[in-house]
Amino acid sequence: MRVYKFFSRVGLLLVLWWVLVEANPASLVFGAIAAVAATFLSLTLYPVDQAGIRAWRLVPLLGWLCVQGLRGGLDVAWRAIHPRLPVEPVWTKLRLTIDHAAANSLLGGMISVLPGSLAAGPANGVMDLHLLHGPSFDPLEFERDQRRVLGLFDRRIELAGTPNA
Secondary structure (H helix, E strand, O other): OHHHHHHHHHHHHHHHHHHHOOOOHHHHHHHHHHHHHHHHHHHHHOOOOOOOEOHHHHHHHHHHHHHHHHHHHHHHHHHHHOOOOOOEOEEEEEEOOEOOHHHHHHHHHHHHHOOOEEEEEEEOOEEEEEEOEHHHOOHHHHHHHHHHHHHHEOOOHHHHOOEOO
């Protein structure tokens, strides 16, 4: 399993390098060295036995993020040019489903990327959210977002984080 994880990380980082250098074959040797070094570093910082993200599960999430980003951007733009400026900013606290730092940080980052919302540090099983328009916020949508993020991780995340009561 360790060998598979090592080579899958090397491959992923090599593809990332290939994209960043715009498929320049002259940089492949440097990319291979950088990918192997980054893989060793990543395995040191995030060992194989910890709950990890399944890369193939990112594809539908990225599509969803693109659609939500476009939808949210249009909503924010509409609010900005509307004559009455329908903005009602609000801070709210929401309980997190699981106490897993990586999953909750990813959730906060995902929410912050979307227009009209900003997540502030998940701590003590709660996440603070700043919303551009409080009345249109749906807490059930936040729960669905948590399930999307938790769905990226393998089953070991349930062992790493304890559900909040």
